[in-house]
Amino acid sequence: MIKLEALVNKNRKFFVLSFDLILVATAFLLAFAVRFDLSIPGRYWTTIGLVLPLLMATKMAVFWGMGIFGGWWRYVSVSDMLVILKANIIGSLVFSSLVVFVWPFGTLPKSVLILDGILCFLFFSGVRIFTRICLERYNVSLKGKTGRQKRILIVGAGAVGQTIVREVRQCPKLKGEVVGFLDSDPQRLRKRFQGVSVLGAPNDLQSVWRKKGIDLVIIAQQAVDPKDLRTIMDFCQKTKVEAKILPPVGDIIGGGVSIQHIRDVELEDLLGREPVRLDVKDIQEYLRGKRILVSGAGGSIGSEICRQVAGFMPESIVLFDQAETPLFQIEKELAENYKNVKTHPTFSDIRDRSRVEFIFEKFKPQVVFHAAAYKHVPLSEQNPIGVVENNVLGTRILADAANLFGVQHFVMVSTDKAVNPTNTMGASKRVAEIYVQNMARQGLTQFVTVRFGNVLGSSGSVVPIFKEQIKRGGPVTVTHPEVIRFFMTIPEAVQLVLQAGSMGKGGEIFLLDMGEPVKIVQMAEEMIRLSGFRSYEDIDIVFTGLRPGEKLYEELVGAGEGVLPTDHEKIRVVRATSHSSALLGGLLERLDRAIQLMDREEVLNVLEEIVPEYQPERDRLARGKVVKPVPVRQAMVVAMAGPEALGSEQ
Known part of the structure; x- marks a missing residue:
């Protein structure tokens, strides 16, 4: 599997373009099959042969212009799904307009055009989501094969904590597995985010440590107050559990959150000063x-x-x-x-x-x-x-x-x-x-x-x-x-x-x-x-x-x-x-x-x-x-x- 992944990465653009062309053609043929109860009438095969190159050229041009081929499937997100949806809508509308107003070789059933747009979106998004799931599971299993994984507990189940979960899964070098969240919001208790459960509040750290055998605690700073942070640090010191903290997003240049920003807890974190509100317009x-x-x-x-x-x-x-x-x-x-x-x-x-x-x-x-x-x-x-x-x-x-x-x-x-x-x-x-x-x-x-x-x-x-x-x-x-x-x-x-x-x-x-x-x-x-x-x-x-x-x-x-x-x-x-x-x-x-x-x-x-x-x-x-x-x-x-x-x- 490692050799296959290396081959795909080396010829990635060619592979993605070829695979997506197959998806476009498959979606179009399946739309016809669904329309005619899986039995396409013979009179349509000539039309399909003539119109399929136009469909593939039209959609590929639209998808290329909207950057569909530029992202890595292993990092696909909700925002990527929205781009794929928008690209499919535009591509289907352009193709339908060409068929209705320009195409000289007869008409296509309108239901086929609608089904084609839906199926094409499902294929494009589905294959990317499936790829991400497989690679994340593959990375987790790879970590297990290379040695004992660190069992990680994240304090804060919000957007920052969920980002850390994704990065841990996607990076084999981290050799870690997120086993749970702690969060002070009672509405999040026992809920699952990114497939990881919220096991309790920050003051439940001791009981969670006993049950899960925690090696590393990562703290999203905005998720805890200074009192809870001091309690967590006291416990980590007594139990020899490693503790790291992720600064507030506003302290990170560019506003992006990444596991590379985690660091040791410092004295400034324990002082608990609230973030400064700036009137940027006046300063500018x-x-x-x-x-x-x-x-x-x-x-x-x-x-x-x-x-x-x-x-x-x-x-x-x-x-x-x-x-x-x-x-x-x-x-x-x-x-x-x-x-x-x-x-x-x-x-x-x-x-x-x-x-x-x-x-x-x-x-x-x-x-x-x-x-x-x-x-x-x-x-x-x-x-x-x-x-x-x-x-x-x-x-x-x-x-x-x-x-x-x-x-x-x-x-x-x-x-x-x-x-x-x-x-x-x-x-x-x-x-x-x-x-x-x-x-x-x-x-x-x-x-x-x-x-x-x-x-x-x-x-x-x-x-x-x-x-x-x-x-x-x-x-x-x-x-x-x-x-x-x-x-x-x-x-x-x-x-x-x-x-x-x-x-x-x-x-x-x-x-x-x-x-x-x-x-x-x-x-x-x-x-x-x-x-x-x-x-x-x-x-x-x-x-x-x-x-x-x-x-x-x-x-x-x-x-x-x-x-x-x-x-x-x-x-x-x-x-x-x-x-x-x-x-x-x-x-x-x-x-x-x-x-x-x-x-x-x-x-x-x-x-x-x-x-x-x-x-x-x-x-x-x-x-x-x-x-x-x-x-x-x-x-x-x-x-x-x-x-x-x-x-x-x-």
């Missing part, structure tokens, strides 16, 4: 066909901004970064994946005013995403002058250039560490927020800021650090057992940044919905478990103490700020306090002089004057203050009564 209006500049284009956030912006087909993207290797990597990636988008990589530093203005004059960007920043808190505490020069003065130079050269939209990426800052990095980002807000009152450029918390997987974040520590066998280091942070994924954060940029009118600080805060120690425990180990037994967790400038709690709303809703459920707008442009300008000049003189104390003093809520380590220890976070929902309620209702301490 300010990105499509535009000249874009992204500062920090080689960084975690900046590179993802470049990827997502490229998907909206801008005219060009200026990749603005001073790091050579990351800049090379993102330029190469964009060139391969977005061939119609021009990219301009530039070795540039936002602190170099002449270089910044040269780039703006040369490329004339219409939209700027400002993601360049120093962000590591402990390093910032050791190097406050460099951090302030980059995050504050660099932002001022970039914003001034945007205003000078008539940029339409300027979107600055900020951080929750700018709220009631206790470290130099946070204070510097708060000053940058203030400056960008003030610039919104000075020209036509729409300056907006987007503030959010930590992103999973960014360079220097806890996730890659924990992964490396687990890989080495531990211990995993956590600063404090009670430290909590807000988290979101990099793609989600950037999607909301693009959305917020389309909503801004100038001067707003947009706040992204970060969901519920997560304890860092719980993240460490989850990552250890996902790696197949036990916390505190196989791999220990060690608490090292808070580092300089760190807080137990990060905040999203500061003193004097109110939060109001927007049209997007995951984006809020912060009603922040205003500052005098003249006073701010004078303070920034003092800051510039202090940086040139390398006067660390003066730099910190100016930061405190601009950001009164800033509590450097030296002041915080002296005052003995502990700042607690302001819940976003509480801030939204208080905002209706006025920002004065919010305090820095509760």
Whole structure:
């Protein structure tokens, strides 16, 4: 059988065309036979001989034009059946018209023409379905002959789960057999999909495992909530059952679902964040066909901004970064994946005013995403002058250039560490927020800021650090057992940044919905478990103490700020306090002089004057203050009564 299949594949087009010609002729002859009770009168045989070549030529031309011969029979689907039906209707109508209005050798019974169309469709569709059934059964038996098959259980009996069943059957290399579904929809219980039964709900995994002897669990992510997913992963770890997950269809490029997309369950899956709803039309209006500049284009956030912006087909993207290797990597990636988008990589530093203005004059960007920043808190505490020069003065130079050269939209990426800052990095980002807000009152450029918390997987974040520590066998280091942070994924954060940029009118600080805060120690425990180990037994967790400038709690709303809703459920707008442009300008000049003189104390003093809520380590220890976070929902309620209702301490 293997040799026969190889021969058919080698001469496939010839085989399909010849076989389909036989089907057309057989259907026509059978239509005559059915019409005359299986005994065709002799007077019709001459007519059949004359008309059959016309029938075959007509239908083959129509079928060829509609692509009937292009598909593989082993993958035939309902959509293919519809194409075959449509092709047969058109082919029969064309042939009937020729016979009725053009054919000079007498008429054919109309019932024969109708029967021919019906039988031809049944033959074409039936032989393809039969071929698929045979090949799938053949593949299953072949798997059994080559070794023990993996017994697969799929969580989610919807379209995604059914696609996985089909692919497992069609691919002998997978050496697997789907033995059942689990699904939380009670209406699907005991039903069969693709010939596979729904054996229970996700919480029935243990009993199904005992009865069926499961080797692999494949989870369609949209079919389970985070609680069920954690339960499934706990069980799989205890029983040594392999677990894989299929991401949401929206996360798969092109929207297609395939078994090649299954992967190991990761920490992001367990956080359970709902998919982001994007107003694509609004984003397209300010990105499509535009000249874009992204500062920090080689960084975690900046590179993802470049990827997502490229998907909206801008005219060009200026990749603005001073790091050579990351800049090379993102330029190469964009060139391969977005061939119609021009990219301009530039070795540039936002602190170099002449270089910044040269780039703006040369490329004339219409939209700027400002993601360049120093962000590591402990390093910032050791190097406050460099951090302030980059995050504050660099932002001022970039914003001034945007205003000078008539940029339409300027979107600055900020951080929750700018709220009631206790470290130099946070204070510097708060000053940058203030400056960008003030610039919104000075020209036509729409300056907006987007503030959010930590992103999973960014360079220097806890996730890659924990992964490396687990890989080495531990211990995993956590600063404090009670430290909590807000988290979101990099793609989600950037999607909301693009959305917020389309909503801004100038001067707003947009706040992204970060969901519920997560304890860092719980993240460490989850990552250890996902790696197949036990916390505190196989791999220990060690608490090292808070580092300089760190807080137990990060905040999203500061003193004097109110939060109001927007049209997007995951984006809020912060009603922040205003500052005098003249006073701010004078303070920034003092800051510039202090940086040139390398006067660390003066730099910190100016930061405190601009950001009164800033509590450097030296002041915080002296005052003995502990700042607690302001819940976003509480801030939204208080905002209706006025920002004065919010305090820095509760």
